[in-house]
Amino acid sequence: MIVSGKVPxxxxIPWEDEYLGMGVTSCATCDGPLFAGKKVAVIEGGNSALDAAIQMTKIAAWVYLINVNPVLRGDAVMREKVEGAPMLPS
Incomplete structure (x- = not known):
């Protein structure tokens, strides 16, 4: 699963359109339960992505948070929640 934030x-990436709705999604709230017990990746480091990562820690077996920037862009409160969340690799 790939979640890319509030505004999709x-x-x-080459296979993104091919797998849209079949593993690539933009809504953790809507599609997250489809990935229960699986490894998922959340892409980006803004508030929406951090919220999605936190949501997925309650559903997925493992959550990878992939950010292209050296630091997360989300608010301090969201960053603290993510850093304290279980199942997020460092």
Whole structure:
């Protein structure tokens, strides 16, 4: 599963359109339960992505948070929640 934030943005990877709705999604709230017990990746480091990562820790077996920037862009409160959340690799 790939969750790209509140406003769906394409990642620009070759297979993204092919797997849209079949593993690639933009809504952890809507599609998260489909990935119960699986390993998932949340892409980006803004508030929406951090919220999705936190949501997925309650559903998925493992959550990878992939951020292209050296630091997370989300608010301090959201960053603290993510850093304290279980199942997020460092």
């Amino acid at each position: 943005r394409k990642l620009g």
